[in-house]
Amino acid sequence: MNKTINQKAWFFVLPVIALVAFNAIIPLMTVVNYSVQETFGDNTFFWAGVIWFEDILHSERFHDSLMRQLTFTFTILLIEIPLGVIIALAMPRKGFWVPVCLILMSLPLLIPWNVVGAMWNIFALPDIGMLGRMINSLGIDYNFTRQIGDAWFTLILMDVWHWTSLVVLLAYAGLVSIPDAYYQAAKIDGAGSWAIFRFIQLPKMKRVLTIAVLLRFMDSFNIYTEPFVLTGGGPGNSTTLLSIDLVKIALGQFDLGPAAAMSLIYFLVILLLSWVFYTLMMRDEEQ
Amino acid sequence: MAKITLQDLRHSYTDKPTADDDWALKQLDVEWKDGGAYALLGPSGCGKTTLLNIISGLLTPSHGKVLFGEDDVTHLPPDQRHIAQVFQFPVIYDTMTVYDNLAFPLRNRGVDESRVKQRVTEIAEMTELTPMLNRRASGLTADGKQKISLGRGLVREDVNVIMFDEPLTVIDPHLKSQLRSKLKELHQRVNTTMIYVTHDQTEALTFADQVVVMNFGQVVQIGTPEDLFERPQHTFVGNFIGSPGMNILPCDVDGQNVVVGGVKVEVANKGFVKGDTRKQEIGLRPEFIHFGDQGIPVSVERVSDAGRFKIVETRFQNHTIKLLIDDGENVPADNAHLTFTEDRTYVYGDGWLMEGGQAS
Incomplete structure (x- = not known):
């Protein structure tokens, strides 16, 4: 069969290209622009080559916040993904309790991010917060504003509270889409509940779980508002994640060049890791 | 291997059936002889699948008994009844190879690996799956997947009955008759009771020695294809069969x-x-x-x-x-x-x- 080649088709793609250009490519290009220039104020810029990139890549401060970011992201992924799957498995499949569970699960997702931060900040305050007082009354010295470990504990607990629901909802959607015949066949084949999970539920949830991992990875890697409101990156710099650090450089110190270079590196790290995740999880799909 | 007897069977999906229409199955007394090839024929919603699920143990009937041989299995779960079922849409374990799929029912029952190998090889030969044994099951075509479902039933030696719930629905038309004659041939080889549910009279009449015609939750006639043609017990049978x-x-x-x-x-x-x-x-x-x-x-x-x-x-x-x-x-x-x-x-x-x- 001969394919007709018709270059006019490009005209149909034009509106999309224009839209994407306005909301992604052009703003990104201004960042690229800043990242290769130096300014001394007065709105005058000089060509600086790749020195900002070299600076950032060699900066210990960047390494530290990248490590904190990776630690945070992988910790919450390791908690939220299995926990979400377990909760989804425990949820009822039909009946009155289904909508109740779904609504309860969706509630945390509906709360604005800075409200979540403020809520947990007050909730966890050691003197007046419910959580803080409870932990202290158990005889444990807990103060998330002073102690690094406590700050991390609170931060992770907050993220798990806020976002596990997303994993639950996605996993649940994957679970309910499994036709009854699979469970019936498994019963007839004498499969136990572990075998059912391992060979039916998990494979059938794979696609939604891939989406869940990717979404949670990207969102948690970009997280700003909640830790900013909860700890402000402290105590010290102990919870200064990448985006908090970026904002400090860009708006606190007004170092536009290094901030732009850092943004691009930040973006490339997310892109690279997302690709790695996707490739790893989809590796078996072809064949 | 045993004959299957349904005694005074009734089933309703509602808790307190009152009206006649509440009963998915009204009143059934049927005996399936050991080694027979049966077809369960009737229009959609006549209770065929309900009956099938009661025999396989996926449903417990509201009333009456299911006997395998002399044993009352009415309340036994499916895995203890020694039955196999092939569903309308092929059920395969996606992440496993064809070999592992066929071995699955045996491994779950703790059969030792050398015996598993022997059985799987034998059944793969019978169902023409041998060349694909090491491929991932998810890559097969619909008819290949249905053969796996069937193979998982055949691989166990203690199976009393294999049930087919409209197994050819998703198969391409030109492969349908091929698979149907394969089924018939397999039945003659393994001699296990087979119950084939369908709403297609051609499938039923070519597969079965005895056709059970159902409508409105009851059995209208049980007979050979000739009986159904020459002496319909009910005008429904007369109308439904024949063209x-x-x-x-x-x-x-x-x-x-x-x-x-x-x-x-x-x-x-x-x-x-x-x-x-x-x-x-x-x-x-x-x-x-x-x-x-x-x-x-x-x-x-x-x-x-x-x-x-x-x-x-x-x-x-x-x-x-x-x-x-x-x-x-x-x-x-x-x-x-x-x-x-x-x-x-x-x-x-x-x-x-x-x-x-x-x-x-």
């Missing part, structure tokens, strides 16, 4: 005489004919009607050519009567009369064949 279906005409019964639109008709079951309050009808198949010099006067309405024969639609008063004639035979232009083959003409009361000791 075109049986002609059903209202009639009057006066003593022993059967009168259709003022014309007296001789019938095969006249010894049992009674004039009573039931709705009286005669039924006869288009194959057993011929044009003649006398009999029922009709006008020919339409002739459609079906290849080796023609389907003629005629009009008698306000009823349509269809008949089949050979391709070469002429259709009378006017003044046509129909003669009915006496021993294939039956009188039905409220849909049921009038005979001694009828089930109604």
Whole structure:
């Protein structure tokens, strides 16, 4: 069969290209622009080559916040993904309790991010917060504003509270889409509940779980508002994640060049890791 | 291996069935002989799948018993009943190879690996899956996947019955007949009882030795394909099986005489004919009607050519009567009369064949 080649088709793609250009490519290009220039104020810029990139890549401060970011992201992924799957498995499949569970699960997702931060900040305050007082009354010295470990504990607990629901909802959607015949066949084949999970539920949830991992990875890697409101990156710099650090450089110190270079590196790290995740999880799909 | 007996079986999906319609299965007493090839035939929603799920143990009947041999298995779960089921949509374990799929039911039961290998190899040979044994099951075509489902049933040696729930629904038309004859061949080889649920009469009649016709949650007739064709127990069977279906005409019964639109008709079951309050009808198949010099006067309405024969639609008063004639035979232009083959003409009361000791 001969394919007709018709270059006019490009005209149909034009509106999309224009839209994407306005909301992604052009703003990104201004960042690229800043990242290769130096300014001394007065709105005058000089060509600086790749020195900002070299600076950032060699900066210990960047390494530290990248490590904190990776630690945070992988910790919450390791908690939220299995926990979400377990909760989804425990949820009822039909009946009155289904909508109740779904609504309860969706509630945390509906709360604005800075409200979540403020809520947990007050909730966890050691003197007046419910959580803080409870932990202290158990005889444990807990103060998330002073102690690094406590700050991390609170931060992770907050993220798990806020976002596990997303994993639950996605996993649940994957679970309910499994036709009854699979469970019936498994019963007839004498499969136990572990075998059912391992060979039916998990494979059938794979696609939604891939989406869940990717979404949670990207969102948690970009997280700003909640830790900013909860700890402000402290105590010290102990919870200064990448985006908090970026904002400090860009708006606190007004170092536009290094901030732009850092943004691009930040973006490339997310892109690279997302690709790695996707490739790893989809590796078996072809064949 | 054992015969399967359904005793006084009834099932309802509602908690407190009151109306007649609440029962998905109304009243069933059926015996399936060991090693038989059965088809369960009926329109959608007639209770076929419900019955199947009761036999396999996926459903517990509201009333009555299921016996395998002499054992009451009514409350046993599916994995203890030694049954296998092939579903409408192929069920395979995506992440496993074809080999592991076939081995799965044995491994779950703790069969040792050398025996597993032996059985899987044997069954793969039977179902023509040998070349694909090491491929991932998810990569197979629909008919390949159905063969895996079937293979998982055959691989166990203790299977009492293999049930098929409309297994050819998702198979390409040109592969359907191939897979169907494969099934028939497998049945002759393994000699396990097979119950094949379908709403397609061709599938049922070609596969089964005994066809169980169901409608409205009850068994209407059990018989060989010939029985169903030659002596339908119910007008539903007459209509559902055969193409075109049986002609059903209202009639009057006066003593022993059967009168259709003022014309007296001789019938095969006249010894049992009674004039009573039931709705009286005669039924006869288009194959057993011929044009003649006398009999029922009709006008020919339409002739459609079906290849080796023609389907003629005629009009008698306000009823349509269809008949089949050979391709070469002429259709009378006017003044046509129909003669009915006496021993294939039956009188039905409220849909049921009038005979001694009828089930109604």
